[in-house]
Structure formats: structure tokens, C-alpha cells
Amino acid sequence: MAKKPTRKPARKTIITKLDTIFSQFIRLRYSKNEISECVTCGKQDHWKKLQAGHFISRKHYATRWNEDNVEVQCVGCNVYRYGEQYLFSKYLGQELSDELMANQEALLNLVM
Ligand SMILES: [Zn+2]
Numbered sequence: 001m002a003k004k005p006t007r008k009p010a011r012k013t014i015i016t017k018l019d020t021i022f023s024q025f026i027r028l029r030y031s032k033n034e035i036s037e038c039v040t041c042g043k044q045d046h047w048k049k050l051q052a053g054h055f056i057s058r059k060h061y062a063t064r065w066n067e068d069n070v071e072v073q074c075v076g077c078n079v080y081r082y083g084e085q086y087l088f089s090k091y092l093g094q095e096l097s098d099e100l101m102a103n104q105e106a107l108l109n110l111v112m
Helices: 011-029 075-080 085-092 092-111
Strands: 033-035 044-046 053-054 069-074
Touching: 011 069, 011 092, 053 075, 069 075, 069 085, 085 092
Parallel strands: none
Antiparallel strands: 033 044, 053 069
């Protein structure tokens, strides 16, 4: 009997899986007893109730899974206050913020 050909997973499926795993990694990496802290307001909660917030929007694939670009945020900061980018950059520090922005621009120029 012929072997059923394995279907290549769709790009969208791979991205969704990677987002899920990466988000868990970010929310757990500095957690203590499963409690994590929002980097922009300091709110502490169970990691499952917090989000992985992107400094540079996740619509840019170049930095979507860059661990310097993504930190723990509460829903208030990440969604209702649009990521608190100013506070986020203060948390990251000038050097890292500039580096992420420069990398992003350089990669955009390569694509265009
Ligand atoms: Zn917050």
C-alpha cells in the first residue's frame, strides 16, 4: 500500500505554533513560582494571565521572535495602552532600543 504523502504545514500554522511557544517562553523566563511581572507598570500576576508584549510590533517578522524585543506585559499596558512603547524603551535602555530600531530599519531596507 502506498504511503500517504505528508502534507507540508501551512506557513500560517507554523507561525501560530511558534507564537504560542515563544509567548510561553517570554512569560516564564523570569517568573518565580509561576508569577511574572509586567515590565512597563510592575503588575504581578500568574504568567498565564499576562501577555508577551512586543517593543517593535509583531507585524515585523524580523523582530517578531527576537527575545530582546519581547517582554512580559499586562493586558492593560499591551492592549489598552498600545504597548506603552515609551516605558518599554526606558525598560530596555537606550542602547538596546536603538539597536532594535536600527536592525529593524536595516532589514526593512534589505526587503525593499
Ligand atoms: Zn502593565
